[in-house]
Amino acid sequence: MSGTFVGMPAFPKAAHEAVHNATLRGNLRHATHTIRAKRAKAVTEVSDWAELREAGKRIKDHTLRHLDRYLVQLEESVTAAGGTVHWAADADEANRIVTYLVKATGETEVVKVKSMATQEIGLNEALEAEGIRAYETDLAELIVQLGKDRPSHILVPAIHRNRGEIRDIFAKEMSEWGRPAPEGLTDTPAELAEAARLHLREKFLRAKVGVSGANFMVADTGTLVVVESEGNGRMCLTLPETLISVVGIEKIVPTWQDLEVFLQTLPRSSTAERMNPYTSMWTGTTDSGTADGPSTFHLVLIDNGRTDTLADEVGRQALRCIRCSACLNVCPVYERAGGHAYGSVYPGPIGAILSPQLRGTGSEIDASLPYASSLCGACYEVCPVAIDIPEVLVHLRERVAQGGQVTEKGAKVVLKPAKGHAAERAAMRAARWAFTHPAALRTGQRLASRTRRFHPRTLPGPGMAWSASRALPTLPAEPFRDWWQRTNGGRTEQGAADGARADGNGEWTGGGEDSGK
């Protein structure tokens, strides 16, 4: 997978750098807390949230368990509706296919709507290398692209930039890419948005090729769904003559009816809205009579590690993810470390379980990601498809520390315990008690997170020692930075004495309230 940011330091180092950046910390804190509160309100508006969540989980699980059948059905539906389906085993193949398709149109530029899949495969860079310019059209992606930067949040990728920085980036860089920023641009959000509107409009109006991802693909109808706010998605999906959608194979739902679940849970989990401003649904190409939208439609289905993830009975649940980003906004580690520390386009708790599965745990950053968590369980609680992120984290920690059988590029291989992870191995030894008492671990986690509003500072029984380190999501008494220095980046804090700390490698959250020393 080519999505690893080159030269990316492993999580602890990157996180350490991030927490020293006061702007970043301030922006992240403001953003995550704002969205978190709004989301909670949006969710309580629907009385059947628990049932919707369960249905969403079951629909996705059912789909994954019969993924071959639904992929074939989707291919048939899309083809019957006038689209062309391509299959890409990895990032390089996907990039080759898209580059070829763009070149076949004779165009040298494309407009893009925000898509994690295309970021994952490094499509913009691949196109650039072939002389094709890809214009990002989502406001945040534009900020990131103009600032020669990396996205740091799934939903608001430029969350690490404040308005002053954005103004400077627009004033300086827009002219490089097209229409310059207006003279005397100030830093009010409305003016900045207007500058982006003008800058991008000329690109939309002349664009011949659009590139998108998709939030959902419906197997029985061949319909693709893109959920968005700004209208740049509608522009990219409607105005060009050729549309190329690059989508992970796990984005399927079996039936049209299934959308009724996700179109209720996604907007509320994501932007905390009853419904996002714009949702586009299209099925192949429309007949030439009405000429509504692109006359040519290509769907590029990408694997790129997804089937390897699917092969893991515990880890496969990560493929249920609908990328709402709710888990980022409640994660105390994300709040402090920022999205960049995760070294992948998938930041936060979901990134911590997805990246090491998509890419394997071969690199230092990927091996460290399963440790980028306190196992507080808040991510599980908010997840609209009930992904048990703590369970997968523990599972992946075990894989890193102890090795074992995994699937890589479709082949079964046996991993050795990762070198350089002596600390993690030690942590695992400390955690053996918890692993041999999975019910205790689980109960402790669930109780701690589910009832956290009722202040369960400690739990009875063996959970007591465990929960002492998990009084989240309140802020730790000890700042991450101090904890990090005190514990040498988490390496010296074993917390093994009580034998009950599954995460005894020293996640920062425990540091303040129960130093374990």
Add this chain to the structure above:
Amino acid sequence: MSSRDLILGRVRRALADVRRDDEQAVPRTYLREHGERNAAETVDLLAENLADYRAIVHRTDTAGLPGVIAELLAAHGSSSVLAPPALPEEWLSATEVTRVADRAGSTPHELDEVDSVVTACALAIAETGTIVLDGSPDQGRRRITLVPDHHICVVRAPDQVVPSVPLALERLDPTRPLTWISGPSATSDIELDRVEGVHGPRTLEVVLVSGDGGE
């Protein structure tokens, strides 16, 4: 081996633990709609939720509709209005504003010159404050409601208003290109300050038209 066969083969091997006849039905115990409302209350909820997301809501009856549309165009200062091919003639009968037809050959640049667009809709969803367009001849191609900066959408109430998302999907045709619109476009990308109107129409006006004249 093609990548298609490669990927499908990987999927099948990855699912070696899953019985092929494992067909658990998905529990659909969630609600078809939230709360109990009569038709009028459902329309009220739609109006409330549309307004909550900064769409501007107007109410009239069939006889009053042309006058309302004329007023809205005048208030917006529009000198031209796009009309989809099968927009009812009388809707634009009270306005002097230049009527522009959407031709197959219209370029996006031409559409960008037009001030407003008037359309019908496929349906509206009360619980979420959403209008849905399906490209029928009284709504036109997707581009015409996207490029102009002012969209006036007419909803027949109560017969085009459904309470919820599940009930909306039942009534929609997936083979048509669908656009769900919940308020004007918006972004919160800059420090999470909501800014209305980035790329789509910055002003969305929804006219709820009740039955036959007399009401």
